[in-house]
Amino acid sequence: MAVRVLAISGSARKGSLNQKLLNVAVQGALAAGAEVTVVSLSDYPLPFFDSELEREQGVPAHALDLQKLFSEHDALLVASPDYNGGYTALLKNAIDWMSRPTPEKVSGLALFANKATAVISASPGPMGGIRSMLAMRSVLEKLGALLIPQTFTLGLAHQAFVENDQLGNPQVESEVKAIGAALVRFSGALRAA
Ligand SMILES: Cc1cc2nc3c(=O)[nH]c(=O)nc-3n(C[C@H](O)[C@H](O)[C@H](O)COP(=O)(O)O)c2cc1C
Structure with missing residues (x-):
C-alpha cells in the first residue's frame, strides 16, 4: 500500500510562496510512489483557540475534519512561512485545535505521534524562513512527530519561481523534490519496521 502523505502550508494566501514550494515537494513525494492529499487551511477556518470556547462549544467541526485527515495519513509534509522569526498563527492555531x-x-496528540514529518519554508528574505522551519520542527517534535533530518528553506523565494510555479533553478528544484521523496522513504521504512 502506498504511503499516504498529507501536505499542508501555514499560509492561506493566494499566490503563497510556501504553497508553491510545498507543491514542488509534493511532486517529489508522488514520484516516490506516495498518495498525497494537499490541504489548504483556507478551507478550514477556525476561531483562535480558547479553552472556554472549547468547553462551551466543543472542538469546531473544521478541527474535527483536520483531525480525521491527519488520522488517515502516514506522513506529514509542512511548509511553514516565516512571520517575525516564527511560524504563522494560522498554522499553530490549527495544530493547537x-x-x-x-x-x-x-488524545489529539496521537495524531502526530510517530508520524514521519518534513518541514520546509520559503520567504522573500535571504534566510528563506529558516527560523520558522526550525520553530515548527520543534513544535512537531514536542508532539511526538518523527522529523526527517532533511530540511529545505528557499531564500529570495519571490524571485525563484517561473512558469507553472516551477523553480527556475533545476538544482534547487531537485533538492526540494528530494525532501518529498525522503519523507516517503522514511515513512515506508517506519511502516516496515
Ligand atoms: C507579519 C509578517 C512578518 C514577517 N516576518 C518575516 C521574517 O521575520 N523573516 C522573513 O524572512 N520574512 C518575513 N515575512 C515575509 C513573509 O515570509 C512573506 O510574506 C512570505 O511570502 C509569506 O509566506 P507566503 O508567501 O507563503 O504567504 C513576514 C511577513 C509578515 C506578514
Missing part, C-alpha cells in the same frame, strides 16, 4: 481530544476521547 487538532491536539485536543478527538470525539472518541483519544
